[in-house]
Each structure stands twice: as structure tokens, then as C-alpha cells.
Amino acid sequence: KADSGGRVFASPSVRRLARELDVDLASVDGSGPSGRVTEGDVRSAAESAEASASEDAGEDRPRNVEINGKSATAKRD
Amino acid sequence: MVVGDIATGTDVLVIGAGPGGYVAAIRAAQQGLDTTLVEKDAFGGTCLNYGCIPSKALITSADLAHEAGHAEEMGIHADPVVDMSQLRDWKDGVVDQLTGGVEKLCKANGVNLVEGTARFKDKNAVRIAHGGEGQGSETIEFEHCIIATGSRVIQIPGFDFANEQVWSSRDALAAETVPDDLVVVGGGYIGMELSTTFAKLGSNVTVVEMLDDILPTYESDVARVVRKRAELLGIDMHFGEGASGWREDDDGIVVTTETEDGEESEYYADKVLVAVGRSPVTDTMELENAGIEADERGFIEVDDFRRTDVDHIYAIGDIVADTPMLAHVASQEGVVAAEHIAGEPVAFDSQAVPAAVFTDPEIGTVGMTEEEAEEAGFTPAIGQMPFGASGRALTTGHAEGFVRIVADEDSGFILGAQIVGPEASELIAELALAIEMGARLEDVAATIHTHPTLAEAVMEAAENALGQAIHTLNR
Amino acid sequence: MVVGDIATGTDVLVIGAGPGGYVAAIRAAQQGLDTTLVEKDAFGGTCLNYGCIPSKALITSADLAHEAGHAEEMGIHADPVVDMSQLRDWKDGVVDQLTGGVEKLCKANGVNLVEGTARFKDKNAVRIAHGGEGQGSETIEFEHCIIATGSRVIQIPGFDFANEQVWSSRDALAAETVPDDLVVVGGGYIGMELSTTFAKLGSNVTVVEMLDDILPTYESDVARVVRKRAELLGIDMHFGEGASGWREDDDGIVVTTETEDGEESEYYADKVLVAVGRSPVTDTMELENAGIEADERGFIEVDDFRRTDVDHIYAIGDIVADTPMLAHVASQEGVVAAEHIAGEPVAFDSQAVPAAVFTDPEIGTVGMTEEEAEEAGFTPAIGQMPFGASGRALTTGHAEGFVRIVADEDSGFILGAQIVGPEASELIAELALAIEMGARLEDVAATIHTHPTLAEAVMEAAENALGQAIHTLNR
């Protein structure tokens, strides 16, 4: 995992995507060089979170993410 | 402009039109928010009117005149004379063009501009006092507010800027003539930029600095390159001395300094420039009425989205605690605040904040130093490339300094860089991007860099850290 | 040096010590391979001795003298005089320092240096003819060979460089005096760099170009910025005319040109500089003995590892088909060839090859143009930022030109960039890294760029492509 010194290595667009999908970057295993977190890593983390969430809820629908009071819908690709 | 005391409302009220505030206002308007920007003095703030822009304009002219006058080695014989009033006109023209541009851009993006001084009435309204006689005042109610009131120069005891002999940086930038003798109090970046400029324009410059080197926030080998050059320019530097006072004398002034041990010195001058730092402007808009408290030094604490303790009120720029007082930081914070209000998934999570000093040569830094990397728990791999080994640097006649890259030994991730040398302010951009992208040494080393450019030195420094440099011996 | 005809052996034989060959040799030696580098003329090749380096040194001096003499607007009054012999000494000093450095770096890395001309005996040996009388020759057997013999200037019918009035770029760079009147045949990058330089040094320059614009490999709006400036510098440009001959006349020469329709023109001059391109040097080392064939234009075909059809013989630099004739391409190819021989998992797979033109203003380009992106099947998103809206550009007094970024609309991936303006050669480095890293518009836009710098224009261009620019109106 690319978090030497508590730091996660990921590009600005991937960091933004993680916020958008409500994924905690520090908990993502990066598949890029030296463990850099990629867009794909964030999307699959979001999907597995969504899968386990819908398992818990026992239903299969997109999860609403609260961002600053405005709700965004986590999208599946 | 509205006359009398009427109340209007806005989604986003931005206070202060510096590089923090005007950028925040434009971005908020771009997001479709009804946005109002209040400014009490001049659009563009400190940066465009009294800081970054006029200082760099002066530096350009001083550099060109000085260089052309000292280039016999490359065959140029010239004896340039600088006409200060022409230089001021040009500089003022540049400032006017940019501040006029800011105003136009605000309007084009639909920002409502209000001239006046804002004070909080409560958590959801400010009162705006309009400047002149009989201009009255107005109340503006807001859903969200972004405070971007910037900073002011710090005055030290005994040196009142009201005296014409005592200059603030703003006075120095508006100078009508070049003083024969100039004492500069403070060897920080503003002090050193202006010392270099006036030395090149012909002043005998003396710098007095309390600490034991110039540019104390930079590593000593970085500062050293600038100090050596300053010495060659004839700048006289005195360390461990604090300015204690000044008095008039014949046709000039005498500045007195004191060491910690109480040893006094005196320096003759025409003007004394006091450049010991800037402090946040948070004491004039009745923050307490909005329920916000500044810390003991006047800064405001904010979260990752630049929100203050009062959720719908944001603070950005020089008034923010913990981020450096720099124009580009203010702008980035403005973007974050505006987009956060609009509900975008942003945060101020920049891995790398670059900074530049426009001395001779320039300094550009970003991210961690070797020491900081160690403190953060990394094992640093260091790569360095002296400009003396750069073909491009030699062909420009400026080959002092170096590029240093700090990376993590294990992963190769680039953590920081320090550049001192020609165009350091521009060269640092590539490394800021490298850090933000999570680039490794290998990535920078394998990227083709145009020949002959100074940017090749960035690539060579990365190669050096990997033990693969071509144009310098590997450690 | 070895006298007489004896045979020695080496792991890697590199032929030609230009930026391709010397870099390949150093990297091969760094990989622990026994490496021999043969050079028949001067270490550093065309680039250091007769190309990139001397041209940029001349440009620096011409620029500084010209700028200082034309800066009344910023208050500078000067009437610089350039002493050509001093300028030549300085330029030669820079060249000597760099070529000496190359030799030292080769030795320090353990490369065996051999002076002489190499010709293939067979697939595994060359014969080296040493220069002078009685120096004899030697045979070197090799496991691997890297051919890096570079290019030579193209001569056109009727213009023999043996005449002192007919200059090649090399002659121009060694000029002892500045001609009053100079005709330049060819408006490509070398022709335009030298035209600009001599115009600034005081020549009346006329450019004749067969095609209908200068810098025909660049987009017309990019070339236009340079053409406009060239016009202001008094350079007289004639398009659609080919140089057909010249004759002596009184104390000068007359150059004749012809259009496609046979219309003739005459231009008076002291010298005529022919800069119509360069061709690969592949006809002098008996390639056929090694079983290698050049194409009809003299270039050698190579694979991703820079191998020729003969597996253990590589070719790099200006002699390679399909890659541009540029020093940094030669160096990168040298690194790839050397590392491939050493068994490293390399390939010449650069996504982005930057290129610069050191005209006034400079041009820097990398990756795809809008048209190329379309042809490649992308839907291009274009972002542009004029330097006229850049605070830094205005403070330098150079605000012509723009930064353009070409990205893929859907993914945001950056595909290319074209910069024309101040420091374009340096600014392109960030975008080359961006492309190599697979950065998106958003990544460049979200990276903090130092204020005030020209590099901010790169960020603004990315923002513009996203419809979020602050300092320019979004399309």
C-alpha cells in the first residue's frame, strides 16, 4: 500500500473521484507502480463497498453519498 | 453602486478582492451561484497592486539593465541608464491592465462588484460602508461567506511608515527615485527581492537580519547561492542584528541596530525599508459578530474545505492559519471554498505547494526537504544536478545553483524539490505536477526533456538519485 | 592511442560521439559493459560543436543586446554594441567547457575513447582509420555496435559551401562579423533561429522559403506569432520562392530565386545562408559490410529497441527513420539501445517527444495537435490561454503567444500541447511529463502553480479546456 508516512500516492483526479464516491483512499490497495492508487482501484473499492452495503440492506440500488449536504449518486461503470 | 442603507441578499458573499477573493468569486459565479464581491481598496488586492506584480515588473527592468551592463564577457558593451519615472509608468500600466482585467473577468462571469468596507452584523449579514462622504452604507445578507481580507505589513517599534524615510515594501515599489544608500531590515524573501532590485538599480544596499542567514526558511545551501550572488552585487549583509531605531542626520538618516548582546551598529542611508513580515487582517471586520475567533496571531483556523468554525463562513488566503501566505495558495483555497459551497467533491488536499523567490538567482521549492522527508518517516533518496553542468544554463550565462530532488528510496515516489538557479520559479512547476501525480524518479528520468533546456537538469537530478545521471557523476 | 593495425575487442562499440553516441556509451559503461566510443571529429557531435549549443549561446547574446536596446518603455536607455570576436570567444568557451565535460564524463564512467573514422569490415568488426599521416589504423571487434553517426547539412545545386559567401549553419555560427545583408534560404527552425539572431545583431535579413509560411511543420497560428515578430524585427520574408543561384556583384552577391511559375527575383546580400535541412550520415562507413541497408533517403529502420535488421547492431539519433532529428531524441535512443544491450526491460515507447524552436518568441510542442488527435480517433477538447492574460508574462514585457492543450474530451487525458511565447522551451517540460504520466486536464488544473509564473498559463489552459478558466473567458 502506497502510504509511507501516512501518505497516499494518487493523482488529483483520483483523489477527487475518491471523495465523490466516498471512498477512503487510505484504505485502498493501490495497484499502480509502488502501490500508487489508480482510478480503477477507487472504482472497485466503491463497488465492493456498495456491494457489501446492498448486501447489508438486502437490496441492490445505487447508494446515495452525502457530500456537503448535497447528495451525489455513486455510479457504477 | 447603491446609496443609502438598503438590504440585499446573495448566495455567496466574498470579502476582499485579492487573489484569494476574486478567484473564489469568479469560480462561485461559474458554478451558478449568485455571488457578490466586496473590496474596500483596489481590485486584485495586495498581490496585483502592491506585491507580486509590481515587484516582478521592477525586477525585470532592473535585471535587464544590470545584465546588459555586465555582459562584456559575451561581447555586449552597454551602459544602460534607467529612467525611474518611465519605469514606474510601465509598471503602473501593467498593474492597471491586470486589475482592469480582474474587474472585467468578474463582471463577465456575473459577479456583483461592491466597493466598500465590510463588517459583520451577525452570522448572516455584513454592513458595507462605502468609501466617500455621503456614500452611505448597505447591508448584504448571505447564505455563504468567504472571507479573504489578506494581510498587512508588520510595523516595528520606532519605524513608522508615516515618515517618508521609512519604507514599507509598498513604498519601495512606488519609489520615485533610486536611493543612493538603502538599509533593508529583514532578509526574508521580500527583503531580498527588493535588495537585489535596488542594488541592480544602483543603490548601495545594506541588509540587517536578526537571524544568522538570509532567507531563513530555506535550506542553507539554497540560501548560500543567493547570498554569494548578493555579495557580488555589492549587498552588504549583517546577521544577528535587529533594527533598534533611526534618526535624521545631515541629508540622510542613520539606522541603528543591536545584537543580542547589546552591541550597537549604525548604518548611514537615505531610506530604510522595513520588510519583517506580514500579519493577517482579521481585526477590522468585527468577526466576533459572526461568531468567529482568530487565534492569538490573528489567523483563522479552517478545515479541509476552508470552512471556519461557523459552517457557512469560509476563510481563504493570507488570513488562514497553517498554509503559507502566498498568492497561489490563496487562489487555490478560493477555488476549494467556492466549489465546496457549490457541492463539488473538492478539498484542499494539495500534496505539494510550490513557492518561488525572485532573487538572483531565483529559488523554487515544492514539497519536502531531505530533513522533512526523514522526519515524516521516509528514507530519502537525493538527486542533484548543478546548473554548471547544464548546456542550456551555460549558454544563458547563468550557471549558478542546482536542482535537487528528494524521493522515497523504497518506492521512488518524489516527495520534494529545491531549485536555485535560472528560471527556478518556472522549473518547479514540473516537479509540483510530478508530486501531485504520484510520479516516481523513474517517471521523470524516462520522460524526454527538450535539449537544450534548463528542464533537462530536473531529469538529470532524478537520474542522479537513481545512480544513472549522464552529465554529472553519480554519488 | 594505438598505432599500427592491431585488433582489440569490446562489448559495445559506439560509432559517433554526438548526443546519441556519448550518452549511449556512458549508459552502457554504467551498466558494466566494456564500451568503446569512436569519434572522427569532435566529442559532442553536431549538437555541442556546431548546433544546439553554439546557436543558443549566440541567441542569448543577441537577445540581451537587442532587448536592452529596445526597452525604453520600461525605462531602460542603452545603445548596446556587440563585439563579435568577444562573443565568439565566449561561445567557444562554452562549447569547450561542454565538450571537455563530455570527454571527462566518458572517462570517469570507464568508456574507452578512440579518435578515428570507423568503417565496417564485417558484422563483428570495424576498422578505425586514425586521422593524421602515419597514424595507421586498427581493427575493433565488437559484441554489439551502436551506430550514431548523425547528419550533415544538405547542399543545394549552385550553392557550394566551399565559397566563403555561401554559409551553412555551421559557418553562420562561426561568423567573424555580422553581414550587413543576409539572405537565408529556408524558413525552417534552423533558418528562423539564425535569421532572428542576425537580425538582432544588426543584419538586414531576407528569408526565402519555398513553401507558403515559415516553420511549415508547425500549425499556422503558432508560426504566425513568430512570423509577426520577425516582421517587427525587420526580417523580410518571401514565400513560394526557391533559391536558384547566386553571383558576385560589386562588393557583394546577388541571390536569385524562382517561383513555381518561373518568376524570378533577385536579392542583394553579403552572405547567403542555406538552411534547407540535414541528411543522415550513413554512406561513409561501409554499412553493407555489416549487412545493413539504409533506405533511399539514407535513414536506417530500427525496432522498438533501436535494433537494425542485424540484431546486435543498433542505430540511434539523426540516422534513424521515423523519429525526429533532435538531440534529446538521439540521447533517449542511446539510453534505450545501451540498456537493451545490458538486458534491461526498456523500449523506445515515449508517448511524447517535446521539441523547441528558439526563435522570438520560442515555440515548445509535445504530442498531438488538434488535427492529429482527430485523425487518431479522439474527440479533442482544446484549452487555450493567451500570454496577454498572464500576469507574469506582462511583467517580463513579453506577452505574445499562447499555451494550447489538446486533450481527449471523454477521458480528459492530455494528448498534446503547443506553446508559443516566452520560455516555451521550458514550459513544455511539464506537459511532456503530464502526457507520459497519463495526466488528465483535471490533474494539471488542480496542481497549484506558483504565482506569478508563466507556468500558470499551462494550468489556465487546462482549466479553459474544462470550461473553468479564471483569467480568460471560457469557450
Ligand SMILES: Cc1cc2nc3c(=O)[nH]c(=O)nc-3n(C[C@H](O)[C@H](O)[C@H](O)COP(=O)(O)OP(=O)(O)OC[C@H]3O[C@@H](n4cnc5c(N)ncnc54)[C@H](O)[C@@H]3O)c2cc1C
Ligand atoms: C512585496 C510583495 C511581494 C510579494 N510577492 C509574492 C510573490 O511573488 N508570489 C506570491 O505568491 N505572493 C507574493 N506576495 C504575497 C501575496 O501578495 C499575498 O499572499 C496575496 O496577496 C494574498 O492574497 P489574499 O487574497 O489572501 O489577500 P490580499 O491580496 O491581501 O487581498 C485582500 C483584499 O481584501 C481587502 N479587504 C480587507 N479587509 C476588507 C474589508 N473589511 N472589506 C472589504 N475589503 C477588505 C483588501 O483591501 C485587499 O484588497 C507578495 C507580497 C508582497 C507584499
Ligand SMILES: Cc1cc2nc3c(=O)[nH]c(=O)nc-3n(C[C@H](O)[C@H](O)[C@H](O)COP(=O)(O)OP(=O)(O)OC[C@H]3O[C@@H](n4cnc5c(N)ncnc54)[C@H](O)[C@@H]3O)c2cc1C
Ligand atoms: C544549427 C543547429 C541547431 C540545432 N539546434 C538544436 C536544438 O536546439 N535542439 C535539438 O534537439 N537539436 C538541435 N539540432 C539538431 C541536433 O544537433 C542533432 O539532432 C543531434 O546532434 C543528433 O545527434 P546524433 O548523436 O545523432 O548525431 P551528431 O550530433 O551529428 O553526431 C554524430 C557524430 O558522429 C561522428 N561520426 C560520423 N561518422 C563517423 C564515423 N564513420 N566514425 C567515427 N565518427 C563518426 C561525427 O563526427 C559526429 O561527431 C541542431 C542542429 C543544428 C545544425
